[in-house]
Amino acid sequence: MVKLTKIYTRGGDSGQTSLGDGSRVAKHESRPEAYGSVDEANAAVGVARVAVQAEGDAKSDALLARIQNDLFDLGADLCRPGPDLPDKPALRVAEGQVQRLEAEIDAMNANLADLTSFILPGGRPSAAHLHLARTIARRAEREMTRLAEIEDVNPHAIAYINRLSDHLFVLARHMNADGAEDVLWVPGKNL
DSSP states (O other), rough: OOOOHHHHHHOTTSEEEOOOSSSSETTTTTTHHHHHHHHHHHHHHHHHHHHHTTTTTTTHHHHHHOOOOOOHHHHHHTTSOOSSSBOOOOOOOOOHHHHHHHHHHHHHHHSSOOOOOOEOOOSSSSHHHHHHHHHHHHHHHHHHHHHTTSSSOOOHHHHHHHHHHHHHHHHHHTTGGGGGTOOOOTTTTOO
């Protein structure tokens, strides 16, 4: 599927990058910004996985491993503009990936303590890293919806990134002893 024999190509030295259809665009255009933030979210999920593994939660690590693979699918989806070509269909995020996230959210949420306030990012290291990944996913979502205002974007891709930030939030609460170790916001505490 992918074979990389040389890491640098010098093709981006002029500030342009190649999209999945072979076209060249500025690296700061909306599409590369969107899939760049998805890549950043994936890296943050990788850091969160290290913390989850250190805390010994193999089931949550498996969830995050699937998410990392999905995020590569999402990046591939975003880097390929326009309609699919009959002889070369693009990899697109599918509704089933969104539904899987929803099912996982529902399963984790069933065991969580009720929220009585907004949550500050923190608690256990894994939860703190998951909250950081969540905020990066939210930025990717903003960039994807900005892109969708000017170009076609797979609606399942937007639904996936939206659901992902919810998933990471709920998983962070799960890692914080199912919400018992959440750090709650106290409005006006330092006034």
